[in-house]
Amino acid sequence: MTEFKVGDKVEHSHYGAGEVKYGPYEKLGTTLTGYYLVEFGYTDKCLGVHGANLTPAPAFKVGDKVTHRLFPGPFTVHSGPFPYSDGAEGAFYVIEKPDGFRAVSPANLTPYDAPDSGPSSETAGRYYVYDGVAYDLWGRYVDNDGDAWQFAEVTGVCGEMPRLVMMDDLTDGTLAEIVRQFGPLVRI
Known part of the structure; x- marks a missing residue:
């Protein structure tokens, strides 16, 4: 049986779509386990x-716009x-790319956000501010030599330099190293 955690989006054959609010727990007065409040x-009741x-x-629906962590999109x-x-x-899902179709794991996909004018409360986690410049972690940038760069998958400790x-050519480095050696970076 699949274990769920608080916040997981789930589906039930009778009740439809829902969100786990508590659990798992043992049903009161019994030894039955594996219950969730959904x-x-x-x-408005669980x-x-x-x-x-x-x-x-499902993480995505047919027709959703997505980005892949290794390929420019959407x-x-x-x-x-x-x-x-x-x-x-x-x-897995099948995504449509300009050169055809590709089967991909949902772990490599994120919902596509159309470019916007800058950080907002909804997208603040997408941006990293370095030396007074807000960099969109989902964006692509070009350096002073005309080479294109994108942010690698962001993992590790919160606040770690992306x-x-x-x-x-898969050359890589921290944002500070790239700006220092090839900057400034301009969003494309």
């Missing part, structure tokens, strides 16, 4: 539901999710 869209009756909500979700044929846990990767 808030469904049609009511319902106690056994985890076996819940499935993870792309369109063409189909999915599909289970892996070898029985591996999880699922890394950039040159798009045509």
Whole structure:
């Protein structure tokens, strides 16, 4: 049985889409375990539901615009999710790229946000400020030699200096190193 955590988006065959608010827990007065309190869209109350009756909500829907952590985008979700044929846990999606279709793991996809004028409360985590300049971590940049750069997957400790990767030869370095050696960087 799949374990869920608070905040997970789930689906139930009868109640529809919902969000886990508490659990797992043991049902009061019994030894039955694996229950969750789930808030469904049609009511403002949480319902106690056994985890076996819940499935993870799909991360993306057909037609969603997404970006891939390794390829410039945006792309369109063409189909999915599909289970892996070898029985591996999880699922994959098919995205439409200019040169065809590609099967991808949802772990490599993020929803596409159209470029905006700068940080807002909704997108503040997307930006990293260095030396007074706000860099969009989802954006692509060009240096003073005309080489294109994009930010590598952001992982590690919160506040860690993000890394950039040159798009045509995979040279990489921290934002500070790249700005110092090849800057200034201009968003493209």
